[in-house]
Amino acid sequence: MGKLRLMPTVENMTTPENVFKGDATQLAGIDIDSPPSKVKTPTCEYYLEAYGQVAKEAEEKGETQKAAVYRFLQVIVGFHPSFDTPSQPFVPMWQMEGKRSLIPSDLTAADIEVVRVLAQQTTDAALRARLHDVLWELANDHVAGAEAAGCYAAAAEKLDAAGDWTFAVTSFKRALYLASRFGRNKPVFEDTAKTVVAAAKRAATGADTFRCCQLMRLMLSAGVGEPNEFAAIASGMAASAKASGDTCKAKAYWEVEAEWQRRAKDAIAEQKAWLAAAEAGVTEAESRAQGKGASFMAAASLLAKAIEELRQAGAAKERIAELRRCLNEWQERSLAEFQSFSTGMDISKLVLGAREHVKGGDFPTAALKLAFGQDLSDPKGIKDEVVENAKQAPLTYLMGAAIVDDQGRTTARKESLLHIKGEAAEQALEAEAFSHASHFHWPLRVDGFVEPARAQILNDHKPTFQDLLFIVRNNPFIPPGHEGIFLRGLHAGFHGDFVVATHLLTPQIENSLRYVLESHGVDVSNLMSDGTQPVKVLGAIFGMAETKQVFGEPLCFELRGCLIEKTGYDFRNRVAHGFVHEGECYSHAGVTVWWLVWRICLTPIFRTIAEQKASAGQSA
Numbered sequence: 001m002g003k004l005r006l007m008p009t010v011e012n013m014t015t016p017e018n019v020f021k022g023d024a025t026q027l028a029g030i031d032i033d034s035p036p037s038k039v040k041t042p043t044c045e046y047y048l049e050a051y052g053q054v055a056k057e058a059e060e061k062g063e064t065q066k067a068a069v070y071r072f073l074q075v076i077v078g079f080h081p082s083f084d085t086p087s088q089p090f091v092p093m094w095q096m097e098g099k100r101s102l103i104p105s106d107l108t109a110a111d112i113e114v115v116r117v118l119a120q121q122t123t124d125a126a127l128r129a130r131l132h133d134v135l136w137e138l139a140n141d142h143v144a145g146a147e148a149a150g151c152y153a154a155a156a157e158k159l160d161a162a163g164d165w166t167f168a169v170t171s172f173k174r175a176l177y178l179a180s181r182f183g184r185n186k187p188v189f190e191d192t193a194k195t196v197v198a199a200a201k202r203a204a205t206g207a208d209t210f211r212c213c214q215l216m217r218l219m220l221s222a223g224v225g226e227p228n229e230f231a232a233i234a235s236g237m238a239a240s241a242k243a244s245g246d247t248c249k250a251k252a253y254w255e256v257e258a259e260w261q262r263r264a265k266d267a268i269a270e271q272k273a274w275l276a277a278a279e280a281g282v283t284e285a286e287s288r289a290q291g292k293g294a295s296f297m298a299a300a301s302l303l304a305k306a307i308e309e310l311r312q313a314g315a316a317k318e319r320i321a322e323l324r325r326c327l328n329e330w331q332e333r334s335l336a337e338f339q340s341f342s343t344g345m346d347i348s349k350l351v352l353g354a355r356e357h358v359k360g361g362d363f364p365t366a367a368l369k370l371a372f373g374q375d376l377s378d379p380k381g382i383k384d385e386v387v388e389n390a391k392q393a394p395l396t397y398l399m400g401a402a403i404v405d406d407q408g409r410t411t412a413r414k415e416s417l418l419h420i421k422g423e424a425a426e427q428a429l430e431a432e433a434f435s436h437a438s439h440f441h442w443p444l445r446v447d448g449f450v451e452p453a454r455a456q457i458l459n460d461h462k463p464t465f466q467d468l469l470f471i472v473r474n475n476p477f478i479p480p481g482h483e484g485i486f487l488r489g490l491h492a493g494f495h496g497d498f499v500v501a502t503h504l505l506t507p508q509i510e511n512s513l514r515y516v517l518e519s520h521g522v523d524v525s526n527l528m529s530d531g532t533q534p535v536k537v538l539g540a541i542f543g544m545a546e547t548k549q550v551f552g553e554p555l556c557f558e559l560r561g562c563l564i565e566k567t568g569y570d571f572r573n574r575v576a577h578g579f580v581h582e583g584e585c586y587s588h589a590g591v592t593v594w595w596l597v598w599r600i601c602l603t604p605i606f607r608t609i610a611e612q613k614a615s616a617g618q619s620a
Helices: 044-061 064-077 109-121 125-139 142-161 165-180 187-203 211-222 227-243 247-263 267-288 296-313 317-337 347-358 363-372 379-392 422-461 465-472 483-494 498-505 508-519 538-542 545-551 553-563 571-576 582-586 588-615
Strands: 009-011 099-101 401-404 410-414
Touching (some): 044 064, 064 109, 064 125, 125 142, 125 165, 142 165, 142 187, 187 211, 211 247, 296 588, 347 363, 347 422, 379 422, 379 553, 422 588, 483 508, 483 588, 498 508, 508 545, 553 571, 553 588
Antiparallel strands (some): 401 410
16 A cells, blocks of 8 residues: 655645646535544544545545545645634644645635535534635635634534543634624624633533633633633632642632633732732742752742742732742752753754754743754854954954945944054954854854744644743743733744734843843933933943843843844844834844844743753753
């Protein structure tokens, strides 16, 4: 028997001919429900292999019409859902080297009519939902859209009953979105909302730790459910989890309760829930500092996060001070636990090495490998390279140079490195270091590691907003209220939309730097003679000694060079003043800024994991 044939692909995004290769007038009588009925998990993600297998069997028997129908359905169920981005709900299952798998927009008008016929021939809820959803997306067929909403809800109920609640949540999400498109006061939305609410209530009595939690998060995002009722449910589940010693579960449900209390406009109860969630984090940290396998490194990292959560929740200053003293003690005691660890790369095969580096494992692991698979620039090392280059090719550095914009206007000048001394020489060397890094080091890192690694992870995991929540929630780099901005920016960059990523993330960095410095007790304001206190801008922030102490010299060097230095990328200034055109968002500058934000946001998580592995004698 031959190998299972691969799905059709598109090369260089060129629209193909008709995807359906059979006779569109001979669709009746072909059993399209039997293949998915044999699949354990009734969702389109699992129907792909089932249809591929029966298509192969039909081809071997010479049943060309059956084979054509099954191959076509294999394509339809192979559209990868991306329901966090409703404007493009289906994306390629894979893409690389100018090729990708098919998406709905690749279907022709003739293909759409085949979809319409098949949608009436199936009774499988998941398949009906997919077929009607495609009709909604491509033909703006309101009847099909409403039908898809109902079918997604029915498919979700079936999945939920079978215990496949993660797929159920995804189906419920799409059902609610589609139903909302026809009016929240219409029966289709009201019925769908009732179905989700009922599922959440059932889950509240079930054994799955996070089933009810995820359903309530979905309800919160869709604006359904009675806030007081579900706040009480979340509070009860959190209290029960705490009593049984499940701190992680308790923390998750207190966070959900806080969101319900916010919806109920009960500020006091909301703050109480946030404080309880943060104190659960303290308890988790304390448990890591005690008993067998205790690690003060891991405990200190967890406690630092809990302190940040308490600060954002408005905890008493005395409680913060108490925990800060404990943190200082644990950090001092953790010095005895430190062990060295390192990573390496095959420089001769950068792209292959980058892809292999992030392959395998789950998404959080791959995300961390992307963030920390390359070191930050060493400012001293780069300056030494510049000096050595000047010795080897003195004529290159004999004369100064002008930096111009895309209209030929001079925006900055570089001084000659030769025959100058003192502070002027140091400033010229630093300017040349930024130029050297932005022309050689950072582009090589983007082309040789960041982009191939990002593409590999995107192809393997296709992260959703839900997948990225662990990065932005209670992150000490992200000020309260800015989580959604960072979430959308990081998500957009990961999916290759650097126009959105650039304009969301780049302006946020300055405020986040101030926020972190203030959390360390650093005054980031200026006292003017008229009594006003404007905050320091980015250049002044980098000029503070405390900034290097908190963030480290390598990160400050990269952020300066990328964001504000004229001999570097000057990207923040160019974005802020509207000079950056669309193409530049996809440049080395745009990708580097996104990657730096990605790395900074993942640093607290990386430290926790690294310290835990170090304490266990493992390589990070």
